Amino acid sequence: MRLNTDGLIIREVQTGEADRLVTVLTRDMGVIKAFVRGARSIKSRSLSATQLLGYSRFSIYMSRDTYTIDEAEPIEVFFGIRSDFARTSLAMYFCELICELAPEGADCAEILSLVLNTLYLLANNRLPVHQLKAVFEMRLLSLTGYMPALVGCEVCGKYADDTMFFDTESSQLFCSECKRPVHAIELTVGVVTALRHICLSDPQKIFSFTLSNSGMKALADISERYLLATTQRRYKSLELYKSFT
Numbered sequence: 001m002r003l004n005t006d007g008l009i010i011r012e013v014q015t016g017e018a019d020r021l022v023t024v025l026t027r028d029m030g031v032i033k034a035f036v037r038g039a040r041s042i043k044s045r046s047l048s049a050t051q052l053l054g055y056s057r058f059s060i061y062m063s064r065d066t067y068t069i070d071e072a073e074p075i076e077v078f079f080g081i082r083s084d085f086a087r088t089s090l091a092m093y094f095c096e097l098i099c100e101l102a103p104e105g106a107d108c109a110e111i112l113s114l115v116l117n118t119l120y121l122l123a124n125n126r127l128p129v130h131q132l133k134a135v136f137e138m139r140l141l142s143l144t145g146y147m148p149a150l151v152g153c154e155v156c157g158k159y160a161d162d163t164m165f166f167d168t169e170s171s172q173l174f175c176s177e178c179k180r181p182v183h184a185i186e187l188t189v190g191v192v193t194a195l196r197h198i199c200l201s202d203p204q205k206i207f208s209f210t211l212s213n214s215g216m217k218a219l220a221d222i223s224e225r226y227l228l229a230t231t232q233r234r235y236k237s238l239e240l241y242k243s244f245t
């Protein structure tokens with residue numbers, strides 16, 4: 001059986017002299033693993049289409065539970081990312097997060113749109129890198145079942161306070177007057193508003209907000225801490241990214 005779908009390569013592993021096993025975030029089949037046969041059998045222009053960060057139209061052959069890509073037509077290779085180590089490592093981090101969080105075989109169209117939009121903005125230098133990273137982390141967590149409780153203070157329900165506190169362990173928000181967990185992190189109202197915007201807005205609006213430099217830094221910090229607390233693991237690509245910034 002043959003299937004045609006578009007998708008983004010989010011992982012690649014060399015499996016033989018010329019063969020590779022790639023992980024693809026597809027529009028129609030969620031996350032799948034597929035073999036790419038050697039350069040002899042796949043046209044050379046299909047090579048970049050099946051490398052990490054290649055967004056392409058794939059022709060996939062399915063036999064029992066094995067998928068093989070036999071044709072790939074590149075749609076976008078995000079060239080602007082590959083010329084810069086920090087951007088490349090950040091894009092690799094986004095791919096690693098999808099491998100960790102996206103469900104296999106389930107509908108991932110919204111996750112695909114999120115990562116394609118983020119990579120486009122990253123490749124074209126459209127927004128601060130801090131902002132792209134925070135939006136991607138928080139929105140991906142929200143789409144995969146880890147949306148934090150941001151509606152108001154967990155105890156009294158207060159919607160906005162000059163200073164609020166977010167607890168990454170319980171993913172709950174607290175006002176300045178109520179009792180809160182000792183490790184809850186202090187946030188300005190601007191950062192709380194940005195978090196709500198990222199997690200709750202329509203997909204096409206999630207990048208449309210501004211914050212001061214210090215606010216953006218605080219947003220990036222809380223987003224990363226929440227992601228690490230939620231997924232409970234380390235990311236090599238994140239450590240690599242930090243070594244370049």
Ligand SMILES: [Zn+2]
Nearest residue numbers: 153156175178
């Ligand atoms: Zn309260």
